[in-house]
Amino acid sequence: MANRNLNLLDYSEITGAAPIALRTHGWRAKCLQRLVRLDMPVPKTVALSFEAVRAIAAGSMPDLSGLVGRFDAGQLLSVRPSAENTDWGGPGAVLNIGMNNARYADITETHGEKVATALYLSFVQAYAQHVARLDPDMFAVSEPSPRALEAALDDYEKEMEEPFPQDPKKQLAEVLRSMARAWEGTSARLLRQAKGASAEAGLGLVVQAMAGGYGAPETGAGVIQFIEPVTGAPQITGRYAERGQGREAVSNNPQAMYLTCDPRGASLEELHPAAFQSLVRHGADCREKLREEMQIEFTVVNGEVSVLDAVKVQRNSRAAVRVAVSLAEDGIITRKEALMRVTPRALSELLHxxxxxxxxxxxxxxxxxxxxxxxxxxxxxxxxxxxxxxxxxxxxxxxxxxxxxxxxxxxxxxxxxxxxxxxxxxxxxxxxxxxxxxxxxxxxxxxxxxxxxxxxxxxxxxxxxxxxxxxxxxxxxxxxxxxxxEPALDQWFTTLLDWADALRDIGVRANADTPADARIARGFKAEGIGLCRTEHMFFEDDRLTVMREMIFADTGPDRAAALARLLPMQRSDFIELFSIMEGLPVCIRLFDPPLHEFLPHTREGMKQLADALDKPLSEVVRRSEELAEFNPMLGLRGVRLGVTLPEIYEMQARAIFEATIAIGRRGGKVVPEIMIPLVSAMREVELVKARIDAVAAAVRVERGNGFEYRLGVMVETPRAALRAGEIAQHAEFMSFGTNDLTQMTYGLSRDDAGRFMSYYVQAGVFPEDPFHVLDTDGVGELLLIAAERGRRSRKSLTLSICGEHGGSPESIAFCRDAGFDYVSCSPFRVPVARLAAAQLTIKGDEASDQMPDLR
Incomplete structure (x- = not known):
């Protein structure tokens, strides 16, 4: 290798046996080596490692004579970045290094002045912008010409106070130094860190022979891929620019032709059929051997193809799912690999x-x-x-x-x-x-x-x-x-999630408040309802009026009379929910919000309510003021309503039990789960449980039917988590409502924290928004304490999470490690949770180590 004194500055010609690795030379160098191993016509290429590029940025330089000597005399070169991950970007490629006055004269003689001028001018423009860091507008020209080239060279000399460099080795050295230092710059570092790179992420560089005919009539450059990037459907797409060089000649050229069936005239397939068929074969080889759908950058010279590069086709979520499943179905990758290639959050895009x-x-x-x-x-x-x-x-x-x-x-x-x-x-x-x-x-x-x-x-x-x-x-x-x-709930989506269900080892339920929610949950194969918030059933017009009558009742019997009118409505709701879920568990949270939420807040609304209830406006205003609280989220709500106004919970329990019997008489089987919200003391649970048990006994006697049910609590207060051992004596399950638990643990309003949370995250106060990503240190410790103390008291205690964190992959990982039985999330996050849970299983499997190193 060159320059034995500075091992860090060694470079390697990319051959099938060269010591090239993703973590030392980057994805482009490794990909080019794989293309070489597939016997593709890759131009001669030399790779510089991450360490070599760091040394160049620090002021050292490899043996340029030895490096340039690897190529034919007079060969024009290109330099391209090679980071470890394609998403991390890098400095732009620089083409035609080595172009100078002498090469200009040679190419003018062999290919004509027009070709030579275009090559030299494009190099001067790129060098001035990317290496000398001059204003690109200074070198912008509408049409290449000898006069424009001369002006560009003069402008460069005036600005830099030295002529444009003529030595190819000096040109190459300055390009390498510029690209190395650009990668180490603060803005570039921050940009790639935002894309998931570490601060120490390295950059490799590849120096490659330009494979072009210098703009001759039978030459050109293009890109080709074999899937449509939005749908993932098999389809040859791409562009080809005659007499062009590099990706920019294709992407920025409206005259670039299509590869097949160009309505404007001849396509690549028509102009160079043999070259086109070669590219199709190369694409198939990439798919099979690299186990990925790749976009190939190529040139054509006199009908012969050169493959300059190949990158993973950029695609959206629906295409990613189809490609992963198709590769697995064709036996190219395993099902586990297919599951790991789709991010859970990306999956949510397919649902809408x-x-x-x-x-x-x-x-x-x-x-x-x-x-x-x-x-x-x-x-x-x-x-x-x-x-x-x-x-x-x-x-x-x-x-x-x-x-x-x-x-x-x-x-x-x-x-x-x-x-x-x-x-x-x-x-x-x-x-x-x-x-x-x-x-x-x-x-x-x-x-x-x-x-x-x-x-x-x-x-x-x-x-x-x-x-x-x-x-x-x-x-x-x-x-x-x-x-x-439109949503992409197609065969590839369904297949991927079926594979996920076969692997995951934690249950996934849905939060569903209405029959419509339950149907969506069933469609997404939720394993039951983990949270049914019954208060949402009371906001329909016919129910809201009755609910307000109950609120304005002065005595228990009057409240019970109003609630008796709501009973058949609630019973009907539960019958429909149980029918839709077809025997799957349904966890029903008893009434939770403060009563003032059911009253109007405007003067006009109060006047309309007074008319509807046939009461004086003053009485409506007085009652609204009585129910007002300084902090209603910490006031008379949840179990506190069940203790102070027991008629509400008694009505709901009766509706649940009567719906259970109705389903049983139809031949169905359901064991409803009744959840008491916002508990903080064992005695609260005892009081509510006694009343619910009494209602159950009365319904059994009245209807002459037996039934089973499970009673549990929703853990939303820090005290409930700490006293879980006591509470579990009266609860068969505990479901953690992490929205309120996070709110109370932090002392933050979940409705208002969004106004300043971004500043806290940026300042490093919190690593993430705790309402968005579960705080596994603080709130998570409460969950672990509650789980340990609860199961010590009752070994069969079922544990779950039903807050908004339930659909988060990070939260699912925490719950799985803690031994929770299931997570529950909104219906449209169920597919996300199913995939995330499967990926967690795969990550614990040694087979995941067999993932390909090229992404």
Whole structure:
């Protein structure tokens, strides 16, 4: 090897046996070696390792005479980056190194002035921009010409106070030094760290002979791939530029021809049929031997193909799923490898309509991507307007400063939801994910003018009725109607998840509050309902009025009379839920929210309520004021309502038991799970359990039917976690509601923390938003304490998590390690959880070590 004094500056010619590795030379060098091993026509290439590039950045330089001597005399060269991961980027490639006055004269003689001028000028432009760091606008020309070349050389000399370098070794040295130092720069380091690279990530460089005919009529450059990057369907795509060089000649050239069936004229297949067939064979070899769909960069000279490079085809989520499954079905990779090639979060994109990435994007504003998917609709500012729009069959986007339980009906009616405030666990975000409705929250660049029914985005003012598109996957608000991709719940999606189910070792249930939610959960193969929030059943118009009558009742019998009218409605809800789930477990959380959420908050709303209840407005106002609390999330809610207003829980228990009997008489079998929310003391559980057991005994006697049920608690307070050993004596299961548990452990409002959480994460106070990613150190320790103490008291205790963290891969990993029985998440996160759970199983398997090192 060259330069034995400086081993770090050694370089290797890429041959089949050369010591090239992904972790020392990067993906491009390793890929080129594999192409060589496949006997593809790769031009001579030399690879510099990460250590060599670091040494160059520090001021050393390899033996350039020896390096250049590896190539034929007068050979023009290119230098390309080779990081360990393709996603980490790197400095741009520099082509035609070695072009100087002498080579210009030679090429003018052999290929003509026009070809030589174009080559020399393009090199001067690239060198000035990427190496000398001069303003590229200085060297921009509309048409290459000898005069333009002369002007460019003069401008370079004036700016740099020295002539353009003529020595090919000096040119190469400056290119290597520039690219090495660009990689070590602060901005480049931060950019790749944002893409997952470590601060010490290395860069390799490859020096390659230019494989072109210098722009002769029978030459050209192109790229070819064999799948459509959005759908993943088999399809030859790419472009070919006659007399072109490099990827830019193809991507920036509107005259570049298509590879097959070009409506504008001849295609590559027609011009060079033998070359085209060679490329098809190379693509098939890449797929089989490299076990990946690759995009090949190539040149054609006199009908002969040279393969310059191959990279993994950039693709979206639906294409990634189809490619992974197809490769496994063809026996090229294993099913485990296919599962590991799809990220769980990417899978969620397939469940909803998405903005077509091939279309233009004019972004008006951005917010937090709270619920994936995209929707187009007309702006509305109230839930009433959203319902009216839906009744007319017109899709709408509901815009609110922040949503409340009163907005549930409007959110059901809307095609998408946009809020000015909130974070990942705000009301709008949680309900949006549960409904599968695209949602953007925390769009602080917006200003809502409710008086004039306008939305100010900073760039323009939108009025109610204007058409907009929201992209809940990217968190972007777009004007007008965007091109959409429909959900991709196809055979490849189904197959991948069937493979996941065969491997995972933790259960996955869904949070489902309505029959519609339950049907979605069943469609996504949830193993039951892990959280049914019954309060959402009371916001329908007919039920809301009865609920308000109960709230205004002064005595227990009056409350019971109002609740008796709700009983058949609740019973019907549960019968439908049990029927849909077909014997799978259904965990029903008893009534949780404070009662004031069911009352109107405006004077006009109170007046309408007074009319509906036939009561004086003053009485409605007084009762609303009585129910108001300074901190309702820590007030009279959850089990506290069950203790102080027991009639509510008694009605719900009766509805559950009567629905259980009804299903049994139809020949079905269900063992309902009844969950008491917000407990913090064993005595609370004892009191509620005694009443529920009494209702069960009464229903058995009245109906003459036996049935089983399970009673458990939702652990949402730190005290409940700490006293889990006592509480487990009266509970058959514990489900951790990590939304409230995180809120109470941190002393943070989950609805307001989004306003400043990004600053805390940036400052390193928290590694992640604890409402988005489970805090395994603090909140997680409470979960572990509760699990250990609960199971010490009751060995058969079932443990689960049902907060918004339930669908997070990180949370699933924690729960699996802690020995939890299942996780529960919103219906549209069930597929994500199924895949994540399978990947965790695979990671614990030695077979995962056989993953290919080229990605």
């Amino acid at each position: 309509r998405q903005v077509d990435p091939r279309g233009p994007r004019d972004v008006l504003a951005r917010g937090i991507a709270a619920s994936p998917g995209a929707a187009t609709g007309r702006l509305v500012f109230t839930s009433t307007a959203a319902q009216a729009s839906a009744s007319r069959g017109e899709p709408c986007i509901l815009v609110r400063r922040e949503t409340s339980p009163e907005d549930i009906r409007g959110m059901h009616a809307a095609a998408g939801v946009l809020t000015e405030r909130g974070g990942m666990t705000s009301h709008a975000a949680v309900i949006g994910r549960g409904l599968g409705v695209p949602c953007i929250v925390g769009a602080t660049g917006l200003r809502i003018d409710l008086k004039n029914r306008q939305l100010h985005t900073g760039r323009r003012i939108l009025s109610e009725g204007d058409l907009i598109t929201i992209d809940g996957t990217a968190g972007e608000i777009l004007p007008g109607e965007a091109d959409m991709l």
